[in-house]
Amino acid sequence: MNNKRLVNILFLFPTVFAFLMIIVVPFFFGLYYSMTDWNGVSPNINFVGFQHYAKLFSMPDFVHSFVITIGFTAINVVLVNIVSFALSLIVTSNLKLRNFYRAGFFVPYLIGGIVLGYIWQFLFNNIFVSMGKSMSITILEASFLSRPESVIWAMSVVNTWQYSGYLMLIYVASIQSIPASLMEAAQVDGARYVTRVFHILIPMMANAFTISLFLTLTTSFKQFDMNFTLTNGGPATRFMGSPVKASQLLAMNIFDTATANKMAEAQAKAVILFVALVVVALIQVAVNKRKEVEM
Amino acid sequence: MKKVLSLLLMVMLVTAVFAGGQQGDKGAAEGGDVTVTMFQLKVEIKDALDAYAAKYSEMTPGVTVEVETLGGGADFGGAMKAKAQAGDMPDIFVIEGMGGYNVWKDYIANLDDQPWLKDTDLAFMVDGQAFGFPVAIEGYGLAYNADILKKAGIDPASLTTRSAYEKAFQTLEAKKAELGIDAPVAMAASVAGGMWWVAGQHNLAAYWGGGLGFNDTSVIEAALQGKMDEPRFREYAKYVQLLFKYADQNILLNGSYDDQVGSFAQGKTAFLHQGNWVDPNMKQLGVTFKMGYAPHAFTEKPQTGLYLFAPSWYCVNSQSPRAEQAKAFLNAMATTADGQAYIVNEAGMIPAFKSVELKPTGQLSQALMAANAKGGNYGVFFGMLPDGAGQNVFGPIYDLFAQNQDDLEQFIADMKAAIAGLPNM
Numbered sequence: 128m129n130n131k132r133l134v135n136i137l138f139l140f141p142t143v144f145a146f147l148m149i150i151v152v153p154f155f156f157g158l159y160y161s162m163t164d165w166n167g168v169s170p171n172i173n174f175v176g177f178q179h180y181a182k183l184f185s186m187p188d189f190v191h192s193f194v195i196t197i198g199f200t201a202i203n204v205v206l207v208n209i210v211s212f213a214l215s216l217i218v219t220s221n222l223k224l225r226n227f228y229r230a231g232f233f234v235p236y237l238i239g240g241i242v243l244g245y246i247w248q249f250l251f252n253n254i255f256v257s258m259g260k261s262m263s264i265t266i267l268e269a270s271f272l273s274r275p276e277s278v279i280w281a282m283s284v285v286n287t288w289q290y291s292g293y294l295m296l297i298y299v300a301s302i303q304s305i306p307a308s309l310m311e312a313a314q315v316d317g318a319r320y321v322t323r324v325f326h327i328l329i330p331m332m333a334n335a336f337t338i339s340l341f342l343t344l345t346t347s348f349k350q351f352d353m354n355f356t357l358t359n360g361g362p363a364t365r366f367m368g369s370p371v372k373a374s375q376l377l378a379m380n381i382f383d384t385a386t387a388n389k390m391a392e393a394q395a396k397a398v399i400l401f402v403a404l405v406v407v408a409l410i411q412v413a414v415n416k417r418k419e420v421e422m
Numbered sequence: 423m424k425k426v427l428s429l430l431l432m433v434m435l436v437t438a439v440f441a442g443g444q445q446g447d448k449g450a451a452e453g454g455d456v457t458v459t460m461f462q463l464k465v466e467i468k469d470a471l472d473a474y475a476a477k478y479s480e481m482t483p484g485v486t487v488e489v490e491t492l493g494g495g496a497d498f499g500g501a502m503k504a505k506a507q508a509g510d511m512p513d514i515f516v517i518e519g520m521g522g523y524n525v526w527k528d529y530i531a532n533l534d535d536q537p538w539l540k541d542t543d544l545a546f547m548v549d550g551q552a553f554g555f556p557v558a559i560e561g562y563g564l565a566y567n568a569d570i571l572k573k574a575g576i577d578p579a580s581l582t583t584r585s586a587y588e589k590a591f592q593t594l595e596a597k598k599a600e601l602g603i604d605a606p607v608a609m610a611a612s613v614a615g616g617m618w619w620v621a622g623q624h625n626l627a628a629y630w631g632g633g634l635g636f637n638d639t640s641v642i643e644a645a646l647q648g649k650m651d652e653p654r655f656r657e658y659a660k661y662v663q664l665l666f667k668y669a670d671q672n673i674l675l676n677g678s679y680d681d682q683v684g685s686f687a688q689g690k691t692a693f694l695h696q697g698n699w700v701d702p703n704m705k706q707l708g709v710t711f712k713m714g715y716a717p718h719a720f721t722e723k724p725q726t727g728l729y730l731f732a733p734s735w736y737c738v739n740s741q742s743p744r745a746e747q748a749k750a751f752l753n754a755m756a757t758t759a760d761g762q763a764y765i766v767n768e769a770g771m772i773p774a775f776k777s778v779e780l781k782p783t784g785q786l787s788q789a790l791m792a793a794n795a796k797g798g799n800y801g802v803f804f805g806m807l808p809d810g811a812g813q814n815v816f817g818p819i820y821d822l823f824a825q826n827q828d829d830l831e832q833f834i835a836d837m838k839a840a841i842a843g844l845p846n847m
Contacts, residue, residue, distance in 0.1 A: 273676040
């Protein structure tokens with residue numbers, strides 16, 4: 128018994144140690160620094176309490192980032208899941224070459240967000256624009272990335288392209304775990320395909336939806352790399368009377384604050400992001416869990 | 423449980439031995455050869471600087487200089503902070519202005535007694551004391567393609583007022599097809615293209631310092647108190663509007679540095695709003711036409727000066743035991759023939775030291791050097807602004823003005839509000 132415990136502890140030690148040192152300890156340090164005026168270097172650290180938090184919600188750029196991050200997340204949760212669920216239905220049907228399609232849809236996920244941002248930036252700024260010019264399609268003549276009202280949608284398209292292949296795999300696995308007999312029985316009873324999908328498939332794979340919604344929610348909320356390379360926060364727009372960056376999501380707002388040597392303020396923003404993320408994710412999981420069916 | 427404890431203790435002991443061992447090594451090194459570490463951010467001079475550091479190490483017994491370069495848009499400040507936290511602070515590092523000075527002032531050594539100081543106007547000074555070694559002179563005006571202007575019948579020497587520019591731009595616009603250009607000006611102002619610094623830093627510098635004495639900081643001092651000189655700013659804003667109106671709109675609203683410089687290099691635009699750092703790009707792109715600099719003349723009162731500044735400074739780590747060796751290295755760079763040859767010939771920079779007689783090869787750098795010799799230039803003071811002012815505050819304002827170019831009043835109002843907010847940044 129004692130021996131077994133020792134083995135357990137030994138095996139757990141590396142991960143627990145890493146988790147403590149890389150996640151838990153810095154988290155509490157971060158909480159502390161968010162209540163100071165530290166600039167990242169100076170040895171003089173003064174405690175200022177909740178001063179940073181108090182002014183955050185009167186700063187137009189931060190409020191704007193918060194709002195568009197919620198918008199971006201909402202768009203993505205819908206778009207990514209619809210697309211990936213549709214893809215999973217396609218690649219589990221009796222399609223020729225379906226393994227090829229599975230691999231193909233998954234490939235974008237393997238490209239890193241940085242590279243992918245640059246690729247799509249080139250597509251949006253050069254390819255689409257010159258296509259629009261040569262074919263006189265007015266809507267394409269100015270880049271989608273240079274229009275404040277369309278830039279979030281352009282980012283969502285890229286995000287969908289990147290993540291739907293990954294979520295497709297989760298859905299495929301879930302579809303395959305449903306006993307074929309259920310679908311066959313329904314078919315024999317005369318249920319049409321759409322009916323079978325909505326009344327058997329979707330309720331049976333509710334746990335896959337829980338995971339997928341959670342993943343899209345958190346990844347969109349924390350989106351940084353693609354945001355950084357695709358739009359760099361641009362173009363500018365007006366919000367609460369001040370010029371702000373139209374596509375600067377929360378994570379990038381934090382980054383820009385930190386690179387301006389306002390470490391403590393950036394840390395306070397990061398804490399807000401953390402709290403918002405936890406609240407939203409908990410609500411989502413709680414709601415989804417209620418819909419799950421036990422086999 | 424005892425076993426676990428003893429095991430943990432063992433792990434800790436082993437770690438301590440390793441850590442101790444490392445420190446021991448360092449101490450030993452200090453006894454014999456001294457290694458001066460330098461951390462800098464100019465990627466374009468990396469090879470030249472590495473070679474010079476190697477040469478210096480060879481010629482100076484007992485001292486080895488090691489250069490580490492991080493740049494190309496990487497987060498230099500962040501990397502420095504990581505180094506400082508790790509107790510691995512370099513002996514020589516770079517600051518880019520007052521913002522950097524305020525962050526690092528506990529580490530920055532006073533350089534008042536250095537021999538090179540009296541040979542330069544561009545040392546980093548705070549309250550009359552020197553703290554930074556100027557890396558080079560950089561500068562800008564509005565670069566022009568002399569061949570295109572000649573064909574259009576425009577004399578670049580006449581471009582000294584805003585209305586002269588307006589006339590020239592109109593001529594170019596009318597002869598676009600004939601000259602084979604897309605637009606008169608290659609200007610970039612987009613947040614998306616990462617070009618906020620062209621507009622919100624370099625162009626805005628005309629408002630801070632244009633037409634004033636080289637060390638006259640009165641306009642920016644007032645701005646740091648939250649006050650804007652509205653008549654002066656209005657003149658300047660009209661000049662910005664002019665540049666935006668006659669700029670290639672795609673580059674202006676969305677272009678990157680490469681788009682902007684490339685368009686000028688290919689002769690698709692007649693003017694380029696960039697500094698002499700584009701010389702290597704011009705060489706790379708095989709540019710053969712003649713170039714020069716016209717002033718950013720934003721008033722009706724003629725302005726003829728260019729904007730000259732030191733983009734960054736080397737600072738010596740005052741807490742390092744190797745500070746003296748680090749100072750000696752910088753001094754050699756400024757005062758020895760080898761050091762000067764490195765600055766001018768190898769790194770292709772304009773030296774900030776008056777006694778240097780070598781000349782850089784780039785056309786724009788030569789134009790700047792000529793302007794520097796002639797005098798009557800303007801200082802560049804955006805380094806005095808709080809960190810993030812250009813990128814996070816002014817950048818979006820210029821981007822928005824580029825999108826709505828007719829709304830001059832809104833631009834002025836936005837900038838007024840932004841300047842009023844500067845004291846609280």
